[in-house]
Amino acid sequence: MDKLVVIDRMEDPLSMLLTPMTYEGLLDALVGVNHGVVTYEKDEEDAEDEEESGKCRKSSSASSAKDERGAATTQQKVVLNHMDSLYDEIRDVNFNLLISNQLVDIATDLATEVRGSSVGSSVDMPKDSQAAFQKVKALLAKAPHLVKKKRSLAHHLQLVQRIRELSTQLALRGCVETEMTIMSAGKSASSAAAKDVDRFLEEAILRDPPLNLYDVVKLLCLCSLVRGGLKPETLTWYRQQLCHTYGHQILPLLVQLEKLDLLSVENRFDFPRKRKQLVLMCGVLDDEDTRDPKDIHFMFPYTGYAPMSVRLLQDSLGMKFKALAKDPTSSMLSLGSGSGSNSDSRHSMAASTSEMPSVPGQRLDNSAATGGGRRSNVLVYYVGGVTVAELTAIRFLNQRQSEFTFFVAATSVCNGSRLLRAIY
Structure with missing residues (x-):
């Protein structure tokens, strides 16, 4: 490794509290990914059909159970990593685009490929025995790939359906809209937007049944960080209502959040200054804008937030990002065909000056870059955990520039709910 960058999790608490709208981000936030493994339930009849077809998969396993209706179900465990080529293709795609376009296209392509193989095996078979043998051999070699892709597609269709169900149950739309309002309102607690946020939180706590505790607390923490703290009487009121609704046993959680x-x-986060200095907000993005992203805002399209820890990384390495963030048409990066593209930039990012070091300590010296066009290897270590959105942003940087190759290590993969569960 040529460089090491260590980032404290609390340098960027916002990335834990916001909801990423990519497929992988919603899987982690709603379904739950544990050490790269996701579990979902499917009808046992479907599982038996798969077993009878003789198709087994190393990256998934099943165990029988019964759902609330008493119907037989199978608990399916699926490993999510780069070995699943379909997951590697769709993990960073905006969820709305995924369900409206991309999964349909993938299923259509797979069906065409399967039909092409079956037609070729029966109609286009050469009469020459040696040629026929080679043709059959080629078809057999292709069959495992098609079976694996079909099974992977079936898993991801089930997971997409699960995300859609949970997003309705957990009032995801209301939470995401409130996140957007909090980020756009900024420091002002007296604006109309801030009052809308307070009304939503009050209703979420007092309604029957109340919103999930972790979702409410995440929104309150987001308010506190963005506004620079809550008014004493406001914070006291929220504490009282939270205890009345969820029980006095949550007091240790509230005390610990105040210590953190x-x-x-009041807090020392100073979001308004960091927002301006690091160009953290670019405005709301349409779903189509995330198809071919120009910067690292695309994980949070409804807030336009760029993960601060990744901005700190860019700034510490002297990477130019400010002009690009303000003008998405800038050609500062060599842009490919989307977040899943493997195209590399032909233009090196020159070191830029900045008003302050972004990571505690001195700015990393980028003037001694290795010669011969070789990328500098940078190990980024997150102390306290890394979020799915930050991993997505760093993958994006690896694909869109040619000066650095980033490797990520972390104590864990975290999100806001996991943090609160660890404290509570």
């Missing part, structure tokens, strides 16, 4: 400076009267 996540939910307090």
Whole structure:
């Protein structure tokens, strides 16, 4: 490794509290991914059909159970990593685009490929025995690939359906819209937008049944960080209502959040200054804008937020990003065909000056870049955990520039709910 960058998780708490709208981000936030493994339930009849077809897969396993209706179901475990080529293709895609276009296209292509193989095996078979043998051999070699892709597609269709069900149950739309309002309202607590946020939170706590505790607390922490703290009377009121609704046993959680400076009267986060200095917000993005992203805002299209820890990384390495963030048409990066593209930039990012070091300590010296066009290897270590959105952003940087190759290590893969569960 040529460089090491260590980032404290609390340098960027916002990335934990916002909801990424990519497929992988929603899987992690709603379904739950545990050490790269996701579990979902499917009808046992479907599982038996797969077993009878003789198709087994190393990356998934099943165990029988019964759902609430008493119907037989199978608990399916699926490993999510780069070995699943379909997952590697769709993990960073906006969820709305995935369900409206991409999965349909993938299923259509697979069906065409399967039909092409079956037609070729029966109609286009050469009469020459040696040629026929080679043709059959080629078809047999292709069959495992098609079977694996079909099974992978079936798993991801089930997971997409599960995300859609959970997003309705957990009032995902309301939470995401509130996140957008909080980020756009900024520091002002007296604006109309801020009052809308307070009304939503009040209703979420007092309604029957109340919103999930972790979702409410995440929104409160987001308010506190963006506004620079909550008014003393406001914070006291929220604490009282939370205890009335969820029970006094949550008091240790509230105390710990105050110690962490996540939910307090005032904090040292200073979001307005960092927002301007690191160009953290670019405005709301349409779903189509995320198809061919130009910068690292695309994980949070409804807030236009760029993960601050990745901005700090870019700034510490002298990577130019400010002009690109302000003008998406800038050619500062060599852009490919989308977040899944493997195209590399032909233009090296020159070191840029900045007003302040973004990571504690001195700015990393980028003037001694290795010669011969070789990329500098940079190990980024997250102390306290890395989020799915940050991993997506770093994959994007690896694909869109040619000066650095980033490797990520972390104590864990985290999100806001996991943090609160660890504290509570």
